Amino acid sequence: MIKRCRIVYLITDLDVGGAENSLYQLVTHLDTKKFSPIVYSLSCEGKIADKLRNKGIEVVCLGAKNKFDITVFFKLIKLLNRQKPHILHTYLFHANFLGRIAGRIAGVPIIISSVRTMEKQKWHHVYLDMLTCWMVDKEVCVSKDVEGFVRKYAKVPAHKLITIYNGIDFKDISIAKNIEDKKKELSINQFNPIIGTVGHLTVAKGVVYLLKAFQLVLEDFPNACLLVVGDGPQEKELKKSALELNIVPSVKFLGFREDAIDIMNVMDVFVLPSLWEGMPNVVLEAYALGKPVVSTRVGGTEEIIKDGETGFLVSPKDWRNLAKCIKSLIKDTEMKERFGFKGKEFVSKNFSLEKMVKATEKLYEKLIN
Numbered sequence: 505m506i507k508r509c510r511i512v513y514l515i516t517d518l519d520v521g522g523a524e525n526s527l528y529q530l531v532t533h534l535d536t537k538k539f540s541p542i543v544y545s546l547s548c549e550g551k552i553a554d555k556l557r558n559k560g561i562e563v564v565c566l567g568a569k570n571k572f573d574i575t576v577f578f579k580l581i582k583l584l585n586r587q588k589p590h591i592l593h594t595y596l597f598h599a600n601f602l603g604r605i606a607g608r609i610a611g612v613p614i615i616i617s618s619v620r621t622m623e624k625q626k627w628h629h630v631y632l633d634m635l636t637c638w639m640v641d642k643e644v645c646v647s648k649d650v651e652g653f654v655r656k657y658a659k660v661p662a663h664k665l666i667t668i669y670n671g672i673d674f675k676d677i678s679i680a681k682n683i684e685d686k687k688k689e690l691s692i693n694q695f696n697p698i699i700g701t702v703g704h705l706t707v708a709k710g711v712v713y714l715l716k717a718f719q720l721v722l723e724d725f726p727n728a729c730l731l732v733v734g735d736g737p738q739e740k741e742l743k744k745s746a747l748e749l750n751i752v753p754s755v756k757f758l759g760f761r762e763d764a765i766d767i768m769n770v771m772d773v774f775v776l777p778s779l780w781e782g783m784p785n786v787v788l789e790a791y792a793l794g795k796p797v798v799s800t801r802v803g804g805t806e807e808i809i810k811d812g813e814t815g816f817l818v819s820p821k822d823w824r825n826l827a828k829c830i831k832s833l834i835k836d837t838e839m840k841e842r843f844g845f846k847g848k849e850f851v852s853k854n855f856s857l858e859k860m861v862k863a864t865e866k867l868y869e870k871l872i873n
Contacts, residue, residue, distance in 0.1 A: 506590060506872060508537070508538060508539070508540050509538060509539050509540065509590045509591060509868060509872060510540050510542075510587065510588070510589040510590050510591070511534075511539055511540065511541045511542070511589055511590065511591045511592075511593055511868070512541075512542055512543075512544055512583075512584065512587055512589040512591070512592050512593070512612075513527055513530075513531060513541060513542070513543045513544065513593050513594075513595065514543075514544045514545075514546070514580070514592060514593070514594045514595070514599045514602075514603045515527055515543070515544070515545055515546070515594070515595040515596055515599050516545070516546050516547065516595070516596035516597070516598045516599045517545055517546065517547040517548075517550055517596075518543075518545045518547075518549070518550035518551070518552040518553040518556075518563070518565070519550040519551060519552065520550070520551050520552065520760065521704060522620070522670075522782075522784065522785045522786070523595050523596050523618070523620050524550070524552045524595075525552070525785060526595075526620075526646075526670055526785065526860075527543070527552070527595055528552050528555055528556060529671070529672075529673060529857055529860070529861075530860065530861060530864060531543060531556065531561055532556070532559045532561065533673075533857060533858075533861045534861065534865065535865060538865070538869075539865070539868065541561060542561070542562045542563075542564070542587065542589075543556055543561055543562070543563045543564070544563075544564045544565075544566065544580065544583065545563065545564070545565045545566065546566050546568045546576050546580075546598060546599055546602065547565065547566070547567070547568045548565055548567050548568075549565050553565060564583065566579050566580060566583075571598055576602070577602055577605075577606060580602060580603070580606040581606045581609050581610050584606060584607060584610035584612060585610050585611075589612055590612075590613055590614060590872060591612070591613070591614045591615075591616060591868060591871070591872070592607040592612045592614070592615045592616070593616045593617075593618070594607075594615070594616070594617045594618065595618045595620070596618075596620070597629050600617040600618070600619075600633070601632055601633075601636060603615070603617070604617065604636045604639040604640055605636065605639065607639070608639050614641050614871050614872065615639060615640050615641055616640065616641060616642045616643070616644060616867070616871075617640050617642075617643045617644070618643075618644045618645075618646070619633075619643050619644065619645050619646070619650055619654055619782070620646050620650070620782040620783070621650065621708075621780060621781060621782035621803065622649070622650055622653040622780050622781075622782065622802075622803055630657050630658050631658075633654070633658040633660070634657075634658045634659050634660070637658060637659070637660045637661075637664065640664060641664070641871055642664055642665070642666055642867065642871065643660055643664055643665050643666075644666055644667075644668050644864075644867070645665060645666070645667045645668075645782075646667070646668070646669065646670055646782045646783035646804060647667060647669065647782060647783045647803055647804025647807050648667050648804070648807060649803050649804050649806065649807065650667075650782050650783070650803060650804065651665050651666075651667045666867060668860060668863045668864055668867070669783060669804075669807075669854070669855055669859070669860060670783045670785050670788065670855065670860060671788075671855050671856050671857040671858065671859050671860030671861070672785065672788045672789060672792060672851075672855060672856070672857055673856075673857040674792055674852060674856070674857075676857075677765060677789065677792045677793065678765070679765065679766055679769050679793075681763075681766050683769060683770050686766050686767065686769065686770050687770055690731075690756065690758070690767070690770070692729050692731070692756065692770070694727075695727055695728065695729030695754070696727055696728070696729075697725065697728055697729075697772040697773065697834050698728075698729050698731060698770055698771050698772050698773075699718065699721065699728060699729070699730045699731070699771065699772065699773050699775060699830060700730065700731035700732070700733065700767070700768065700770075700771035700773075700774060700775065701714055701730075701731075701732055701733070701734075701774065701775045701776065701777065702733040702734055702764050702767075702768060702774075702786050702789075703733075703734045703776075703778075703786060704734055704735070704736040705732075705734050705735055705736030705737065705738040705739045705742060706736050706737060706738055707738060707779070708778060708779050708780055708781075709734075709736075709738070709777070709778050709779075710777040710778050710779045710800065710820060710821065711732060711738065711742055711777060712738075712741075712742060712745050713777045713820075713821050713822075713823040713826065714730070714732075714775055714777040714823070714826065715730075715742065715745050715746055715749055715751065715755070716749065716823035716827075717775075717777070717823040717824070717826035717827035717830065718730045718751060718754070718755065718827070718830075719749045719750075719751050719827075720823070720824065720827035720831075721827050721830050721831055721834075722751060722754060724831055724834075725831070725834060728754060728834075729754055729755075729756065730751075730754060730755045730756070731756050731758060731767060731770075731771065732755065732756065732757045732758065733758045733759075733760075733761050733764050733767055733768075734758075734759070734760060735759045735760045739757065739759075742757070743757060765789065765793070768789065768790060768793055768795065769793050771790075771795055772795075772833075772834065772840065773795070773796055773797075773798060773830055773833050773834065773840070774786075774787075774790035774795045774796070774797050774798075775797070775798045775799070775826070775830065776797065776798075776799040776800065776805065777799075777800055777820075777823075777826060778799075778800055778802050778803075778805075778820070779800070779802065779820045779821070780802050780803060780820075781800075781802045781803035781804065781805060782803050782804060783803065783804035783807070783808070784799075784803070784804070784805065784808075787799060787805065787808050787809065788808065788851050788855050790847075791808070791814070791844070791847035791848050791850070791851040792848060792851060792852070793844075793848075794844040794845060794847070794848045795844050795847075796814070796815055796833050796839075796840050796841075796843035796844045796847065797809055797814070797815035797816075797843075797847060798815060798816045798818070798826060798829045798830055798833065799815060799816070799817055799818075800817070800818055800819065800820045800822075800826075801817040801818065801819060801820070802820055805817065808850075808851065808855070809847070810846075810850070813843070813846060814843050814846045814847035814850060815843055815847060816829035816832070816833075
């Protein structure tokens with residue numbers, strides 16, 4: 505193997521999100537004796553860019569004005585020619601697509617793409633993946649379900665696919681405030697129980713179905729509260745839905761929060777109502793906090809959640825069953841605590857940051873050799 509491998513990580517943007525956080529965790533925990541990372545973002549500065557620089561990682565933002573800004577493609581080729589990396593590792597669709605072509609033009613020896621979700625609503629993404637997969641040495645999938653999807657629909661050969669699960673740093677799940685202090689800060693100490701979700705508010709996250717489910721929860725538990733942490737293009741529409749469902753006094757839209765972990769810690773039940781996913785980090789974080797999870801059966805959730813043992817799995821859009829499972833956990837305190845404990849135990853054994861980093865480093869070494 506070469507003495508120190510130069511790796512360029514290319515990502516669509518560096519705002520806060522699952523892919524961005526996974527990239528941050530990986531590049532800041534690589535063995536620096538073997539690997540020298542640099543991060544390129546197609547778009548402008550984001551919150552993760554500052555975090556990376558604070559850890560001593562060089563970050564270059566190409567400043568794309570929109571997803572059709574072709575000038576970043578030529579900037580990328582120029583940078584790759586100058587950097588001469590041994591490996592180009594791309595994250596998210598636009599970076600995957602542009603990175604493959606630019607990487608081949610620039611003569612990068614090894615190109616790896618990360619596939620993080622099953623975009624069933626965006627078949628043009630699948631088609632373009634199929635057209636360009638010959639340019640890639642490996643596609644890293646975040647779950648077996650995602651790997652199966654890519655193999656079946658994007659026709660990527662099995663030998664080019666590998667599953668490396670997301671991992672979280674349990675030492676990084678630090679709680680700044682205790683539960684009662686946080687409830688007081690959020691002005692929710694009069695509510696019980698607390699249900700919640702965290703995520704970018706897009707159609708894919710299915711929060712509208714959680715609102716409908718929560719309306720049914722309130723019929724049995726009128727003092728319950730729903731916390732929705734995150735912002736995004738669906739926020740206005742979701743607030744309108746809460747108004748139409750007549751649940752506004754019991755729903756708190758908290759927007760983007762740096763203290764999302766502290767807020768998750770006050771939740772009695774964590775809910776992921778997504779319509780599609782890859783491998784949701786937020787479920788790993790909920791289990792790290794010992795919270796029981798109710799989730800839709802999408803993407804890699806079945807590989808994290810053992811239905812009836814560590815949480816409940818329901819079909820996407822099935823808000824009635826979602827409500828039924830939430831109410832079951834609220835009613836049975838012993839089951840709620842058991843699910844949270846078993847979930848934490850399972851995740852700590854199988855989804856650690858150390859495992860993710862070691863598996864990725866092993867892949868790099870194998871491809872270089």
